[in-house]
Ligand SMILES: Cc1cc2ncn([C@H]3O[C@H](COP(=O)(O)O)[C@@H](O)[C@H]3O)c2cc1C
């Protein structure tokens with residue numbers, strides 16, 4: 001390529017990764033892209049770990065379908081499709097059925113992870129399978145999958161998963177989520193500490209990973225883990241969003257380590273657990289914008305970078321073809 005070797009920095013790694021994923025060089029453009037917003041509720045909401053009422057999850061599902069959320073704005077900017085996957089929203093919502101809403105509820109929200117298992121092993125497995133199914137279907141007509149999440153209180157479950165899988169102490173992995181005050185943050189840390197304290201230790205096997213997910217995770221975390229597995233199986237790149245996706249990717253990595261070779265981290269979230277999660281995954285975030293929203297927004301913002309990396313590999317002339325003299 002007509003540029004000094006290495007001059008595209010991290011984008012060269014991205015281009016090589018895309019070529020590896022496709023098994024072809026140059027890789028196809030990561031287009032069209034589809035963001036799947038996995039929505040679910042959390043029994044741990046009862047512990048007062050977030051100021052937002054639980055019904056906001058369902059209300060945001062309606063907002064996503066109406067096109068009114070930030071993820072819709074960013075997706076529109078990039079020509080990406082948005083689908084919403086209900087894996088366990090607790091509040092009923094009345095929306096017109098469209099093919100952009102997949103009703104795949106495993107249960108109407110998890111149980112309170114502060115006091116016992118969030119879900120059964122079977123429910124965790126079924127939610128993982130929803131993610132695999134969605135990724136498989138989207139990969140048939142999309143060149144890039146993007147993870148999104150919606151679930152009031154889900155940063156608490158994310159922190160618990162990150163502690164469980166990386167050994168990070170609860171105070172270092174637990175953050176302010178939507179912007180909680182000091183007393184609420186202290187409650188969150190205590191809840192995460194207590195939940196992780198019930199676990200037998202760091203999960204090593206896939207069975208232990210599923211058990212950890214069932215004990216302290218969320219239904220959307222399970223589905224996003226499956227989404228990563230499904231994207232890898234379909235040989236399509238999957239762009240990960242923030243701390244919810246990062247914690248879910250830890251589950252995916254424990255279920256199938258090679259699956260993470262198909263994943264890119266779109267950005268580094270302001271939530272403190274995200275950095276140790278990405279470190280454990282060996283993923284370098286493409287953007288650092290102090291975002292803390294979720295929905296897939298940070299991953300979508302990184303999509304033009306990934307597309308440009310692929311485009312450069314496709315379009316840029318070689319020294320030979322352009323008649324440019326090589327360095328001495
Ligand atoms: C209106 C609104 C839109 C959102 N979109 C994403 N989240 C994000 O915030 C929630 C997690 O934060 P916490 O653990 O503090 O509850 C999740 O729903 C996440 O997707 C939202 C939150 C709200 C309130």
Ligand SMILES: O=C(O)c1cccnc1
Pocket residue numbers: 155177178241242243244245269270271274291292293294295
């Ligand atoms: O990192 C994220 O995706 C995030 C952070 C805070 C709240 N919701 C999502």
